[in-house]
Amino acid sequence: MALLVQKYGGTSVGSIERIEAVADKVISYKQQGHDMVIVVSAMSGETNRLTTLAHEIDPSVRGRELDVLLTTGEQVTIALLSMALQKRGYAAKSYTGGQVKILTDNAHNKARIVSIDAMNIDRDLKQGKIIVVAGFQGVDENGNITTLGRGGSDTTGVALAAALNADECQIFTDVDGVYTTDPRVVAEARKLDRITFEEMLEMASLGSKVLQIRAVEFAGKYDVPLRVLSSFEEGEGTLITSDINEDDTVEQAVISGIAFNRDEAQLTINGVPDTPGVAYQILGPVSDANIEVDMILQNVGADGTTDFTFTVNRNDYDTALEIVQKKASSLGAREASGNNKIVKLSIVGVGMRSHAGIASKMFEILSKEGINILMISTSEIKISVVVEEKYLELGVRALHDGFDLAEDDSE
């Protein structure tokens, strides 16, 4: 017997038929004796339908009334799922974010959860009720309806699991777990049974869009075991947890997965006179233009100058290039250039902390395939390289193979 918080996304509740399937699945857990709290998104398509209505009135609408509008999507789902559970003879009760109450700050459209009152849900659970909570929404301290932004239902699930001290937060989605890399690129990609929060964060932020980053951060912060699994297929999914070896005796694999990101573009200023504050002078105007910067590298060049390189989202490439070209001339730099035909490949794994030689092995694998590395960046549990776009598939497959990720016994 455990207390489980399960979250079902828009596709999983996209029709009455699917809502009824979710009801059956929830009941199968309830019948095993678990206490069940279910977090749901709006039925797929509903948020877009509502957004389209709003945009007919004001294409740039933001703020309070947009939240009042969009939160109806989840409210419809909680009512329908509760009805389906009741129809099957189970006591069920729906909660809007405000009814819980999930207190947020007042940053409409992108609010952050401040606290969750678990009292009412606790009481209803004790009475044997299945609880159905609207994801993605809360209220501020004045009772204004807020939303956590797109994908915020994952965060609702994790935050509720933390507040209720649940045994596990299970995110049901349209994939059956977290893979060593994208199976569309590497057919031999293997589903991971376990992964750490840190690794998941690196995987997610690098483009493996299985879970919302904020939800993973939240789960890590409050140490809520998080499981990703399929709404449509049976299986144990992938457990995301703080200690991957918790009940495992075999040694941890060094590398958990290969992530990649196609959305990058690179900007370089060569021969910048190396004076204090030069990084700020270059990145200040970029930041002022609301452009997010990913990797940043600065090398010592010859003759007292420096070479400065950073990457941005490819959508921001043209604007960023214009900015650095202006800046290069005002700084007296030799030249500014850019490249929007690049990708970032990363190997991720907590095991690399204690293993020397991982980086050189990565470079060796790429070199054997004749792939030239344009940039390198490292963190505690990740090594990223920027390479030409045309090498994406070749590089990912070579790394996946070179680090033995496909082998069944590597686990």
Added chain:
Amino acid sequence: MALLVQKYGGTSVGSIERIEAVADKVISYKQQGHDMVIVVSAMSGETNRLTTLAHEIDPSVRGRELDVLLTTGEQVTIALLSMALQKRGYAAKSYTGGQVKILTDNAHNKARIVSIDAMNIDRDLKQGKIIVVAGFQGVDENGNITTLGRGGSDTTGVALAAALNADECQIFTDVDGVYTTDPRVVAEARKLDRITFEEMLEMASLGSKVLQIRAVEFAGKYDVPLRVLSSFEEGEGTLITSDINEDDTVEQAVISGIAFNRDEAQLTINGVPDTPGVAYQILGPVSDANIEVDMILQNVGADGTTDFTFTVNRNDYDTALEIVQKKASSLGAREASGNNKIVKLSIVGVGMRSHAGIASKMFEILSKEGINILMISTSEIKISVVVEEKYLELGVRALHDGFDLAEDDSE
């Protein structure tokens, strides 16, 4: 400068285009210096769409979760109308029933308003904001979402007007006012400028479905001037008020209108032994079958027996006939019979209180047309007759003409 509560029904907000038209209309009042509180229904079709979803899960669903589902309809409208007002440069703020808060009892699907907290709306009005409130909904004392039942948005409007001490509650609908009778039956039917709450109640309960009866009762109880007017055409509509002659010097018309009801059926038991409690013995089983009884007549018959007649909704005719036939034999009555080809015609007017001879004039008019009267029932401001169904149009036209309702100078 006045404080106006305006209510717009589902047809009036049935599309983005119409919501924008409502925004323009509201602003035209605001520009005249009025404080504006707007109550809206769900966009037409939305409540049916949601009900259909629920019925796919459970065709007989009732209760708490149905209210959670249906209230999203009005929540969508308040958000969209607020956006449309803001887009036009006006400060606007939406309120769900719970946010107001409109406190109701906990009778889900047909809750009654217990109290309204006007404090927050008052504060926002003082700041010049246009307030947009979701009709039809409230919360009980435990924060559960409730609905007032279909058509309850009118009641929300009136209750808000009472709580805010508004100068007028204006109900915008798809007709331009209250008529002396149904214009589809009598082409010369005339729009009334004024009518009393009592008259409106009699007209409404007799089938002139312009306003919800509960809303009129509520307005009468709290003396909230109520105006019915068209969303789509210009005009003053009809003012429903406690004193029809408030600022009128001409004498009140004796009869305000002719109402009729096609949905009646008549049941009769003849020759019932006239003992105490006979009425209860007949109507008890009818009431137990959840059949509502409208008119009830009991005449003294010959030889110490009595004749007992009552009317019910035509849908309940078969069940009611079966009940009275059983009852007739157990009571030792002579016979039980019924007629479901009848209609009720009524003349309504506060003026008849002080005018003798109205009843005889009514009977004379019908008699001249050769219309046989089957039943008669009178109240302070109403005289109703039951006649054969085939005389409906003839009877209504004759009464409308006989009481000079079409003449312009009768007002």
